[in-house]
Amino acid sequence: MDAAALPIARVAADVAPRAALSIYPEPYASLMRGRVKRQLGDAFGLKNFGVNLTRLEPGAMSALRHAHAKQDEFVYILEGTATLVTDEGRTPLRPGMCAGFPAGTGNAHHLTNESDQDVVYLEIGDRTPGDSAVWPDDDLQVIEIDGKRRFAHLDGRPY
Amino acid sequence: MDAAALPIARVAADVAPRAALSIYPEPYASLMRGRVKRQLGDAFGLKNFGVNLTRLEPGAMSALRHAHAKQDEFVYILEGTATLVTDEGRTPLRPGMCAGFPAGTGNAHHLTNESDQDVVYLEIGDRTPGDSAVWPDDDLQVIEIDGKRRFAHLDGRPY
Numbered sequence: 001m002d003a004a005a006l007p008i009a010r011v012a013a014d015v016a017p018r019a020a021l022s023i024y025p026e027p028y029a030s031l032m033r034g035r036v037k038r039q040l041g042d043a044f045g046l047k048n049f050g051v052n053l054t055r056l057e058p059g060a061m062s063a064l065r066h067a068h069a070k071q072d073e074f075v076y077i078l079e080g081t082a083t084l085v086t087d088e089g090r091t092p093l094r095p096g097m098c099a100g101f102p103a104g105t106g107n108a109h110h111l112t113n114e115s116d117q118d119v120v121y122l123e124i125g126d127r128t129p130g131d132s133a134v135w136p137d138d139d140l141q142v143i144e145i146d147g148k149r150r151f152a153h154l155d156g157r158p159y
Numbered sequence: 160m161d162a163a164a165l166p167i168a169r170v171a172a173d174v175a176p177r178a179a180l181s182i183y184p185e186p187y188a189s190l191m192r193g194r195v196k197r198q199l200g201d202a203f204g205l206k207n208f209g210v211n212l213t214r215l216e217p218g219a220m221s222a223l224r225h226a227h228a229k230q231d232e233f234v235y236i237l238e239g240t241a242t243l244v245t246d247e248g249r250t251p252l253r254p255g256m257c258a259g260f261p262a263g264t265g266n267a268h269h270l271t272n273e274s275d276q277d278v279v280y281l282e283i284g285d286r287t288p289g290d291s292a293v294w295p296d297d298d299l300q301v302i303e304i305d306g307k308r309r310f311a312h313l314d315g316r317p318y
Binding site: 006008009010011012013040041043044045046047048049051071072074076084086088091093096097098099100101102103105122124126128 | 167168200206210231235245255260264283287
């Protein structure tokens with residue numbers, strides 16, 4: 001990004017939503033319907049971490065439940081009540097509450113919106129190279145095929 | 160931090176404030192009075208980036224105006240109106256507004272509270288090693304003395 005073209009500040013809700021629904025293969029990509037991400041960090045040319053303003057409609061989820069090997073993640077709830085699901089169970093997260101997910105613990109997490117109101121939150125994740133992730137509830141893994149990282153079933157068949 | 164001792168979630172405002180007023184030498188440390196930082200990322204054992212919930216009383220500032228060489232920074236305003244000062248001048252930041260400060264541009268920034276109400280915001284910064292910073296408005300630099308990084312005057316005298 002041309003430094004001269006960088007904004008000084010933005011109204012977060014005015015940043016255009018990300019066009020792509022999800023990087024997951026089907027049938028998982030469709031499960032991300034009702035999730036809208038505004039990539040605030042990218043809007044300022046940040047490289048080391050991402051900050052998204054994410055809205056979950058009723059019934060939507062933040063991601064499949066997952067754990068990162070090298071990248072930390074953090075969420076801060078701005079509106080509505082999310083349900084945080086971790087290995088410990090289900091925890092309601094209300095506005096002003098936050099949760100952090102340090103890399104390498106193996107404790108998988110995601111947010112779901114089980115309410116009848118939208119949930120809006122900030123999510124932060126760094127971009128440490130060489131990361132990997134696990135999805136303990138789903139038939140999903142990332143494997144290397146011909147030197148490229150691909151989503152695959154747990155039995156090794158690529159999606 | 161013992162992984163078993165990590166919290167699942169926190170009310171951000173309930174995290175204890177950081178005890179230290181500032182890492183700056185005097186007379187700059189005292190300029191940080193009226194600034195309260197709650198280290199939310201650290202509360203969850205995050206290592207790759209920090210997330211602080213920071214409150215500025217009227218007249219307080221986020222930091223001396225500075226620019227990082229390698230670390231990105233980002234702020235999101237939750238309450239009150241801050242004044243963002245950059246090389247371009249002064250920009251009011253209201254709740255729901257955000258700003259990002261990519262590493263290496265040399266464009267120095269800080270927030271001041273020139274209102275009569277507290278300002279509350281989230282600030283995020285990564286911990287990329289080998290960072291350095293410049294403070295264009297102040298008699299401050301970091302130099303290496305006997306292999307240790309020290310704050311010094313611009314003429315080289317250590318604080």
